[in-house]
Amino acid sequence: GQNIDQPTEMTATEGAIVQINCTYQTSGFNGLFWYQQHAGEAPTFLSYNVLDGLEEKGRFSSFLSRSKGYSYLLLKELQMKDSASYLCASGGYKLIFGTGTRLQVFP
Amino acid sequence: DSGVTQTPKHLITATGQRVTLRCSPRSGDLSVYWYQQSLDQGLQFLIQYYNGEERAKGNILERFSAQQFPDLHSELNLSSLELGDSALYFCASSPMEGQENTEAFFGQGTRLTVV
Numbered sequence: 001g002q003n004i005d006q007p008t009e010m011t012a013t014e015g016a017i018v019q020i021n022c023t024y025q026t027s028g029f030n031g032l033f034w035y036q037q038h039a040g041e042a043p044t045f046l047s048y049n050v051l052d053g054l055e056e057k058g059r060f061s062s063f064l065s066r067s068k069g070y071s072y073l074l075l076k077e078l079q080m081k082d083s084a085s086y087l088c089a090s091g092g093y094k095l096i097f098g099t100g101t102r103l104q105v106f107p
Numbered sequence: 108d109s110g111v112t113q114t115p116k117h118l119i120t121a122t123g124q125r126v127t128l129r130c131s132p133r134s135g136d137l138s139v140y141w142y143q144q145s146l147d148q149g150l151q152f153l154i155q156y157y158n159g160e161e162r163a164k165g166n167i168l169e170r171f172s173a174q175q176f177p178d179l180h181s182e183l184n185l186s187s188l189e190l191g192d193s194a195l196y197f198c199a200s201s202p203m204e205g206q207e208n209t210e211a212f213f214g215q216g217t218r219l220t221v222v
Contacts, residue, residue: 097149099149
């Protein structure tokens with residue numbers, strides 16, 4: 001079976017740092033993806049981790065621990081436009097998504 | 108623009124009817140994925156095709172079916188529609204059969220409203 005858990009909602013202040021956690025239990029694991037989705041729009045790719053460790057990409061970083069079935073997305077220097085849902089997804093044939101974390105950034 | 112095209116963008120239909128949603132993948136992508144997203148819900152995986160063949164199936168209802176054609180476009184058929192089928196339906200494409208090291212690119216979705 002496949003199960004992906006993320007917090008439902010988070011809030012943060014403009015300019016701050018926020019960490020969104022994701023735990024997963026999947027068969028046929030083939031990497032962990034993070035997507036961003038603004039309301040009513042298509043998800044867009046943010047990052048991909050297949051090996052343990054931290055991947056940094058500008059203001060966004062993603063971490064993976066395969067032994068713990070755990071990943072997080074780190075967003076730095078938050079901007080108002082970062083208010084969106086962040087979806088964790090387990091790679092493989094099915095690309096299974098978690099329910100997403102709705103992040104609200106306040107001034 | 109992701110390069111994935113979905114039509115129509117909006118669809119309103121009555122209960123009991125049948126509709127067809129269409130997806131054209133990015134040029135060169137062989138895999139097509141279909142997802143359903145109900146209001147304030149996550150993306151539910153429905154089905155995946157690779158180069159015309161079904162590769163993986165999620166919680167797709169028997170009233171729903173899909174296919175991928177030789178030109179690689181895909182269609183999702185929804186029949187005997189119920190109010191609960193109202194949702195955003197997304198198509199995504201990727202070049203690989205699985206999700207090895209490549210992200211999937213999503214279309215803008217078809218918003219289906221069943222009345």
